[in-house]
Amino acid sequence: MAIASYTEEDIRVLEGLEAVRKRPGMYIGSTGIRGLHHLLQEIVDNAIDEALAGACTEITVRLEKERVLSVRDNGRGIPVGVHETGIPTPQLVFTRLHAGGKFSTASYKVSGGLHGVGAAVVNALSQWLEVEICRDGRRYRQRFREGGGIDGPLEELGRTRKRGSTVRFLPDREIFGDLELSYRMVADRLRELCFLNAGLTIHLEDLRGEGRKETFRFQEGLTEFVAYLNTGKRTVHPVHSFSGKSGTIFVEVAFQYSDAYSESLLSFVNCINTVEGGYHETGFRSALTRVMNEYARKLGVWRKKENLAGEDLREGLLAILSLRMPETEFEGQTKMKLGNTEARAAVEAVTSAHMTAFLEENPDVARKLLARATSARQAREAARKVREASRKSKSGTGANTSLNGKLTRCSSRKPVDCELFIVEGDSAGGNAKQGRDRRTQAILPLRGKPPNAQRTAVKKLLSNKEFSAVIQTIGGGVHPDFSLRRCRYHKIILLADADEDGAHIRCLLLTFFYRFMRPLLLGGYIYIARPPLYKIASRKGRSKPTYAWTRQEMEAIARRYRNPTIQRYKGLGEMNSTQLWETTMNPETRSLLQVTINDTAAAERQVSILMGDEPAARRQFIVETIDFGLEDDEILSLSRS
Numbered sequence: 001m002a003i004a005s006y007t008e009e010d011i012r013v014l015e016g017l018e019a020v021r022k023r024p025g026m027y028i029g030s031t032g033i034r035g036l037h038h039l040l041q042e043i044v045d046n047a048i049d050e051a052l053a054g055a056c057t058e059i060t061v062r063l064e065k066e067r068v069l070s071v072r073d074n075g076r077g078i079p080v081g082v083h084e085t086g087i088p089t090p091q092l093v094f095t096r097l098h099a100g101g102k103f104s105t106a107s108y109k110v111s112g113g114l115h116g117v118g119a120a121v122v123n124a125l126s127q128w129l130e131v132e133i134c135r136d137g138r139r140y141r142q143r144f145r146e147g148g149g150i151d152g153p154l155e156e157l158g159r160t161r162k163r164g165s166t167v168r169f170l171p172d173r174e175i176f177g178d179l180e181l182s183y184r185m186v187a188d189r190l191r192e193l194c195f196l197n198a199g200l201t202i203h204l205e206d207l208r209g210e211g212r213k214e215t216f217r218f219q220e221g222l223t224e225f226v227a228y229l230n231t232g233k234r235t236v237h238p239v240h241s242f243s244g245k246s247g248t249i250f251v252e253v254a255f256q257y258s259d260a261y262s263e264s265l266l267s268f269v270n271c272i273n274t275v276e277g278g279y280h281e282t283g284f285r286s287a288l289t290r291v292m293n294e295y296a297r298k299l300g301v302w303r304k305k306e307n308l309a310g311e312d313l314r315e316g317l318l319a320i321l322s323l324r325m326p327e328t329e330f331e332g333q334t335k336m337k338l339g340n341t342e343a344r345a346a347v348e349a350v351t352s353a354h355m356t357a358f359l360e361e362n363p364d365v366a367r368k369l370l371a372r373a374t375s376a377r378q379a380r381e382a383a384r385k386v387r388e389a390s391r392k393s394k395s396g397t398g399a400n401t402s403l404n405g406k407l408t409r410c411s412s413r414k415p416v417d418c419e420l421f422i423v424e425g426d427s428a429g430g431n432a433k434q435g436r437d438r439r440t441q442a443i444l445p446l447r448g449k450p451p452n453a454q455r456t457a458v459k460k461l462l463s464n465k466e467f468s469a470v471i472q473t474i475g476g477g478v479h480p481d482f483s484l485r486r487c488r489y490h491k492i493i494l495l496a497d498a499d500e501d502g503a504h505i506r507c508l509l510l511t512f513f514y515r516f517m518r519p520l521l522l523g524g525y526i527y528i529a530r531p532p533l534y535k536i537a538s539r540k541g542r543s544k545p546t547y548a549w550t551r552q553e554m555e556a557i558a559r560r561y562r563n564p565t566i567q568r569y570k571g572l573g574e575m576n577s578t579q580l581w582e583t584t585m586n587p588e589t590r591s592l593l594q595v596t597i598n599d600t601a602a603a604e605r606q607v608s609i610l611m612g613d614e615p616a617a618r619r620q621f622i623v624e625t626i627d628f629g630l631e632d633d634e635i636l637s638l639s640r641s
């Protein structure tokens with residue numbers, strides 16, 4: 001565009017995009033891998049909106065070579081007319097912040113929701129971007145460069161029989177460096193979008209490196225989503241689904257009970273995962289509780305006056321809730337909580353009607369579910385007893401139980417300062433005890449393998465020696481009576497051998513935390529210690545030894561020594577207490593992996609595969625996790641001599 005034709009409008013636009021470039025984090029959350037993912041997400045969301053409007057059936061996402069990303073749909077094509085502001089619509093879309101909703105007729109939009117920063121933000125953060133539109137028999141193109149600058153007007157390129165919109169762009173290296181999108185992350189989200197939009201086809205093509213392709217399409221939508229997440233679990237009945245409309249809100253639900261002990265309610269509003277819940281979840285829960293209790297009373301299963309509690313009725317339930325609604329409001333710390341109060345009544349109405357019918361049509365299933373809820377209630381009472389028992393043991397003068405023999409306490413009483421090392425084996429436990437910082441580090445050695453918390457009855461788990469030591473030591477109780485506030489440690493560090501057995505124990509402990517103390521995982525309180533795999537020393541033993549965590553690292557270090565001796569640690573027991581302190585426990589020099597859950601659905605599926613009926617799948621995972629790759633972005637501090 002020539003300088004002479006610069007108008008006030010152009011200047012305003014550039015200033016807007018400049019603001020995005022100055023503080024990208026404000027618009028896309030971060031300039032790390034998540035931010036980059038967000039850019040692609042934003043463009044995909046616009047294509048999804050076209051699908052929601054019923055105007056497109058197929059979307060292709062490409063991770064091209066040299067970090068280029070592209071998204072194509074077979075929709076109507078972005079309108080090419082001149083908007084009332086005098087600017088052609090495509091240019092408006094890519095240069096005006098939040099232009100999205102203004103020209104749209106679609107009432108349910110993904111792009112206007114949580115992620116709805118608009119295509120202009122993507123443009124502002126791109127080295128270049130081009131949009132191609134096939135519409136009404138013609139092909140059009142417009143290009144932008146250097147953070148949203150207009151590279152030329154919308155051009156007509158000729159005739160075509162195709163329909164649709166394609167956006168290709170190169171995320172700005174100045175902002176994202178050399179970051180590459182993770183195939184897994186993109187694939188997981190696209191799969192999820194296909195589960196949420198039954199019948200929609202999304203192709204994902206990775207043209208980088210070896211190349212990869214996948215097509216997602218689920219004719220049964222949510223039903224298949226539930227089946228996917230319940231893979232590997234023993235289920236009580238086939239997936240059941242229902243949907244209905246209340247006012248302007250369209251509600252879709254699919255659920256299935258399994259023999260898992262957890263409860264998972266996943267909710268989406270216009271394809272956005274409302275991880276913080278909101279009124280729609282409240283509506284679902286209260287309808288379920290009411291309907292099940294009414295049914296139980298009618299059947300006379302539950303003789304007592306009191307109701308079965310909602311949490312007991314939801315044990316083993318996996319439910320997915322998907323809403324389509326206009327004018328969403330998102331609240332909460334991360335803006336992922338639905339704030340529309342009217343969603344509660346809508347979901348409640350649709351759920352009540354269909355759940356009542358479901359129970360009446362499936363009396364056998366209904367009986368099983370009520371029997372389960374009753375035993376869940378008993379388990380809850382057991383959990384309460386655990387809490388009472390641990391309160392008693394605390395108030396005593398320490399004369400109590402086997403626990404005191406095992407746990408080596410730290411002197412600080414401030415949970416934020418206190419770290420609990422759960423250590424595999426007594427001998428490693430002994431070394432940890434000698435090497436530790438007595439003020440802040442407590443040591444709990446574990447003997448032998450604890451049971452699998454996904455497969456074992458609550459009573460048995462809670463009376464297991466190893467687990468009850470863990471429960472009493474941490475002090476926060478167990479689900480459904482767990483409380484972070486009562487926990488005595490804010491870092492719980494799993495320290496196991498770097499072999500298959502160690503990995504198995506870690507898995508068992510994580511499964512236990514997932515089932516009984518999930519807030520510890522959600523809050524990032526759980527860590528995995530990373531003892532080194534190699535020690536490299538000079539043969540004469542004069543200089544201090546160096547440690548290595550991977551083979552490559554070891555080889556690089558060994559090359560610097562004239563005559564190195566290399567020791568491959570097979571277990572923690574081979575290290576003395578000083579070495580253990582230096583390499584693994586000293587907060588100044590150690591490296592920890594923080595275990596977090598950022599994708600509840602993925603976590604649920606993983607735990608059910610891992611700890612379910614299939615030893616082969618479990619073994620494979622264990623073998624894979626032994627080598628905690630250094631590409632993990634969760635490494636908190638890494639410093640080596």
Ligand code: TSJ
Nearest residue numbers: 046047050071075076077078079104119165167
């Ligand atoms: F926003 C965007 F530019 F980034 C983008 C938009 C990216 C991609 C990959 C697709 C799209 C997009 C937009 N696909 N389809 C549409 N459709 C419209 O913008 C559209 C078309 C027709 C009508 C109409 O009422 O006739 C309305 C709209 C919103």
